[in-house]
Structure formats: C-alpha cells, structure tokens
Amino acid sequence: MMDSIYPWFNDAWIAIHGNEKLPHALIFRGKEGIGKYNFAIKFAKSYLCQKPLSNYLPCESCSSCKWFPDSHPDFKLVAPIENEDDEPSKRKTVRKKNILINQIRELSEYLELSAHQEKGRRVVLIEPADSLNQAASNALLKILEEPPENTLFILVTSQAQKLIATIRSRCQLLDLRSPSLDEARSFLVDQKIAYEDSLLSYTGGSPFNAIKELENQTEREIITQLLSQGHNIDITKVNYSMLTQGLDWTLNMIQKWIFDLLLSFHAQQNYYFKNEEKRIHSLAKQINLDALLLYTNELNELKKIASHPVNQELQLQNIFIKYKQIFETL
Numbered sequence: 001m002m003d004s005i006y007p008w009f010n011d012a013w014i015a016i017h018g019n020e021k022l023p024h025a026l027i028f029r030g031k032e033g034i035g036k037y038n039f040a041i042k043f044a045k046s047y048l049c050q051k052p053l054s055n056y057l058p059c060e061s062c063s064s065c066k067w068f069p070d071s072h073p074d075f076k077l078v079a080p081i082e083n084e085d086d087e088p089s090k091r092k093t094v095r096k097k098n099i100l101i102n103q104i105r106e107l108s109e110y111l112e113l114s115a116h117q118e119k120g121r122r123v124v125l126i127e128p129a130d131s132l133n134q135a136a137s138n139a140l141l142k143i144l145e146e147p148p149e150n151t152l153f154i155l156v157t158s159q160a161q162k163l164i165a166t167i168r169s170r171c172q173l174l175d176l177r178s179p180s181l182d183e184a185r186s187f188l189v190d191q192k193i194a195y196e197d198s199l200l201s202y203t204g205g206s207p208f209n210a211i212k213e214l215e216n217q218t219e220r221e222i223i224t225q226l227l228s229q230g231h232n233i234d235i236t237k238v239n240y241s242m243l244t245q246g247l248d249w250t251l252n253m254i255q256k257w258i259f260d261l262l263l264s265f266h267a268q269q270n271y272y273f274k275n276e277e278k279r280i281h282s283l284a285k286q287i288n289l290d291a292l293l294l295y296t297n298e299l300n301e302l303k304k305i306a307s308h309p310v311n312q313e314l315q316l317q318n319i320f321i322k323y324k325q326i327f328e329t330l
C-alpha cells in the first residue's frame with residue numbers, strides 16, 4: 001500500500017477531506033490502472049482512524065489503523081471472488097468475474113448485525129463496482145435506499161456508465177484524474193521499473209498496468225518481432241509460447257499494433273509502440289486498407305469469444321494468417 005498519496009491524487013485527497021459533510025455513498029471514478037483502489041483504501045483507513053494527521057493521512061498507530069483492513073470490524077471490502085482456474089494447463093484464461101447477489105446479502109447481514117455493536121463509523125468498499133451483476137446491483141440499491149447510520153459506501157470504478165442509473169443517482173461522484181506522463185514516469189523510476197517509457201506508451205500512460213505488463217516483456221518482444229515481419233511471417237513460428245497470458249491478452253496486443261499501423265498509415269505518430277515507430281512506418285506503406293479494416297472487425301469479433309479456452313492455438317494461427325493478408329504482396 002502507498003505511504004503517501006500519489007501526486008496526481010493530491011487535489012482529490014484535499015477536496016474529499018474538505019467536504020464538510022460527506023454523503024453516505026461515493027463513487028470514485030477514473031481510468032484503469034491509475035491507483036484508484038489504493039486511494040480508496042487509504043481514504044477508508046483515514047476515515048476510520050481515531051487520530052488522523054494534519055494532512056488527513058492515517059496515524060498508523062491507533063487501534064483502528066492497526067486493525068485495518070483485514071481485522072477491522074467496521075470495514076468491509078466487497079470484491080469479485082476469484083475462482084480457482086480448473087484448466088489443467090498453465091495458461092491463464094480470463095473469465096469475467098462478478099460480484100454476486102450472495103455477497104450483497106452477506107453485506108446486508110453484516111450491516112444489520114454490526115449496527116447494534118457501536119455507533120462508530122463504518123466503511124463499505126465495493127471494487128470494482130462495475131462488476132456488480134444485475135441481481136447484486138438491485139440488492140445494493142435496496143441498501144442504499146435506506147442506508148444504515150454512520151456507514152460510508154465507496155464504489156470504485158473505471159466504468160461508471162455500467163452502474164445502474166438508480167445507484168449512480170444515490171452516490172456523489174469523485175473524479176480521480178490520471179497521472180501526466182511525467183508523473184507516471186517518475187513514479188515508475190522511483191519503483192525501479194525498467195523499460196518505463198515503452199511500458200507507459202504500451203499501457204496508454206497507466207503506471208499500474210505498466211507494472212503488471214513488465215512480467216510479459218519477453219512475450220511482448222516475441223510477438224512484436226513476429227508482427228514486424230508483416231507479410232513475411234513464418235506461421236510455423238506461431239505457438240503456445242505466445243499464449244501464456246491467454247488469447248485475450250495476445251489479441252489485445254495485436255489490436256494495439258494494428259491501431260498504430262493505422263495511425264502510421266495516416267501519417268500520425270504511434271501511440272502504443274513508440275520504440276517500433278520506424279518498423280511500423282515501413283509496414284504501413286504496404287497496407288491494403290480494405291483488408292486492414294476487415295481484419296479489425298474480425299479481431300473485435302474474436303475478442304468476444306477469446307476467453308473460451310477452446311482451440312486457442314488454432315485461433316492464434318488463424319489471426320496471424322489473416323494478419324499476413326492485410327499487406328499487399330509486392
């Protein structure tokens with residue numbers, strides 16, 4: 001957890017503490033991978049702290065701070081429950097994970113029970129709130145319609161539009177801004193993260209996604225190498241080793257590559273692969289635009305089924321065979 005507030009959240013930190021009377025429910029909204037969850041945790045901790053510091057940071061020494069978060073009786077985190085992956089292979093399959101109605105029922109019971117214990121503050125943190133399924137959303141709405149006393153609900157999301165409107169209307173929105181490129185870069189340098197520039201451009205400027213992507217560096221290099229061969233790709237080189245992160249991840253990477261190809265085609269600067277600009281630029285000259293647009297649609301379609309773990313290798317080969325076809329043969 002962070003010791004201080006990330007610089008890009010400083011204003012939000014001050015704003016939220018300057019709030020004379022907090023509403024009973026807040027939505028923390030901001031782009032993915034900028035540290036919203038850590039911010040929310042920090043805020044919950046300081047909100048529950050018995051002697052917060054003058055900059056509103058938690059004291060770290062009161063009993064509340066010591067209990068927080070795992071053994072704090074007045075703090076409840078509601079998040080999707082991770083299922084053990086039953087795939088025998090090591091490959092990751094990305095499954096959509098939801099917050100289920102049972103979890104909200106449990107929350108409701110918790111709120112009823114602990115309300116009798118004391119009159120102190122309580123915090124319920126829901127993250128990511130956009131993973132509430134329909135039934136869970138409706139159940140949560142019921143709680144928010146008659147909120148228990150002294151309880152603050154914090155919903156964290158990068159996709160507020162996915163929350164049902166009736167929940168949104170009961171919460172006050174706090175926008176959390178993204179770090180500037182400089183802020184993100186110096187954050188990564190402080191964390192001693194290598195490749196900070198290429199990782200940041202690859203993740204669209206998100207420092208926490210950049211940290212996650214670091215472990216995929218080798219894979220990204222292999223795939224980049226392959227993609228940069230354009231029409232001359234040797235399909236027999238396409239294999240399992242490109243699927244250790246799951247087809248979803250690989251597809252996402254190819255989509256970013258195609259996005260940059262298209263930018264280059266229109267004489268614009270690369271967005272995701274700044275280090276490969278030269279290579280992409282020369283590839284862009286060989287593009288058949290119709291074929292490329294068709295390919296973009298096909299990738300979108302494939303994305304919808306990419307989390308099903310059937311025939312991933314076959315699908316990947318197919319993707320590369322079609323990729324070859326977006327280039328004019330000279």
Ligand SMILES: [Zn+2]
Pocket residue numbers: 049050051052058059060061062063064065
């Ligand atoms: Zn404290």
